[in-house]
Amino acid sequence: MPKGQAPRAIFWVAVLLFAVAAALSLFYYLSPRATLRITTGPAMSPAQRAISTFIHVVSGTHPFIRVEEVPVADLEASAKALEDKKVNLAVVRTDVAAPANGQTIAILRRDIVAIVLPHGSAIKDAAGLARKTIAVPAGPLQAENQRVLDQILAYFDVPAASVQRLVLPLEEIGRALRSGRAAAALAVGPIGPGQAVDVVATIAKATKGAPELLPMDQADAMVKRFPGFEPVDIPDGAFKAHPPVPGDTVKGLAVTYRLVAPFSMLNVVAGAVGRSIFKTKAKLAALSPAGAQIEAPDLDAQNPLLPVHPGVAAYLASGDQSFFDSLQQYFYIVGIPLSLLGSLIAVLIGLWNNRRLVEDQNRVVRLLSLADEALAADGAGLARIEKEFREIVADCVNKLAEGEAGPDRYPVSSLAIDHARRSIEWRKDRLRAG
Structure with a gap:
């Protein structure tokens, strides 16, 4: 090789290698080729329906993302699967064994914990439930919902054993309250289509009157003791329009279903998952009512159990700019070496x-x-x-x-x-x- 050509050749080889490294890095991070293992939640539960809809939309929108469903027996098993690193994502409910390593990607659903009373009931607070019978809708989450009731009773120093439970199909709950077999009914569901609305409807039809909701005026204090709950204001007419149920805004409690990831998940991956959910919410809602209930976590809310994942927080704070900034960061981390x-x-x-x-x-x-x-x-x-x-x-x-x-x-x-x-x-x- 003539003198002077060797350094020039070395320079162009270095340039070529840098270009190849940059292209490969950019292609790797912009092409979402990944397999995500995700728990489905208990069979026939709201969580399973939400995840099934999410998987359907993501599979169509991102053909390079493969989502592998991991069935679990219950919500506790779902949380444990994440703690044991058997899955990348899990559906959990905040009041049921929140995983210690979990951080929130999205809120899939917010359920009101409602104790529904027949019109004119003498029960005015949770302490009045002592020595009464409460109807509980039968379903895949009836055990978890009864534990919610136990926590409420414990806060008001009402022994759980003193409150009888009558597990019934949904259509029989109204008749049970009308006949006096039960003094109240427990419902855990969203403001919208779900268990709470259905329980109110069956009681209203059976008793020919507008049911009432037991107020939780001490909800803010209860949350400090049971951080799996959230305080919520239930607006008038939330569960029935005419006559409105409740008749006025009532203080209540809520639990949330969340899609969570381990804190070890890379920020860019968590941000990409959150971005996929929030960008396709309209498609999710079109396929299932559960899709319309998805919401972004509140960055200002202090949730010691399941804080927002930093990757999702960055995306929510700055939108796509933050997402591509994260991609650029990982490009430098991989591309430069x-x-x-x-x-x-x-x-x-x-x-x-x-x-x-x-x-x-x-x-x-x-x-x-x-x-x-x-x-x-x-x-x-x-x-x-x-x-x-x-x-x-x-x-x-x-x-x-x-x-x-x-x-x-x-x-x-x-x-x-x-x-x-x-x-x-x-x-x-x-x-x-x-």
Whole structure:
């Protein structure tokens, strides 16, 4: 290679390697090729319906994201699967075994904890539930919902054992209150289609009156004791429009279903999952009423159990700009080391080529030296010179055959070999001539 071209070639090799590293890094992070394992929640539960809708939309919107469903027996098992690192995402309910390593990606649903009373009930607060019977709708979450009731009773110093539970199909709850078999009904559901609205409707139909909601005036204080709850204002007419139920705004409690990820999930991944959910909410709502109940977590809310994941918080605070900033950050984290590695490889290649060039130069110099030595050598010395000469020639031929010696350097070596051979042959002739 002519002098001056080697550094230029090394430079362009380094540039090429940097470009390849940058392209690969950008492609890797912008192409969402990933497999996410996610719990589905108990069968036939609101959580399972929400996740099924989410998986359907994500699979259509992001064909390179593969979502693998992991069925679990209940909400406790869902939380434990995340703690045990068996899944990447889990559906949890804040009042049921919140995972210690969980951080919120999205709120899938907010359920009001409602104790529904027939019109004109003498029960005015939770303490009045002592020694009464409460109807509980049968369903996949009836055990979890009864634990919610136990916590409310515990706050008001009402022994849980003193309150009887009557688990009934939804359509029988109204008749149970009308006949006096139950004094109230427990309902855990959203403001909208769900269990709370259905329980109010069946009681209103059976009793021919507007049901009432038991107010939780101490909800703010209860949340401090049971952080799985949230205080909420239930607006008038939330569960029935005419006559309105409740008749006026009532203080209440709520629990939330959340899609959570471990805190070890990269910010850019958590942000991408949250972005996918919030950007496709309209599609989710069109497929299922559960989609309309999805909401972004409140960044100002202090939830010690399941705080917002930093990646989602950054996206919610700054939108797509934050998301692409995160991509850029990971590009630098991966791209720069790769480019440095490429530059190092280019330098090593240059050093290797320089070493081979020096070897070639030394070989030529040695051939010239052998030629000079041969002119005055005696018989023994000439034999030694000829032996070394043959070794050098064999080495040159082998390197040329293996591609280690380029054809561009062959003419110089060939001239040196020819010069050394002529000197050896001349000295042989002189020694034979005596």
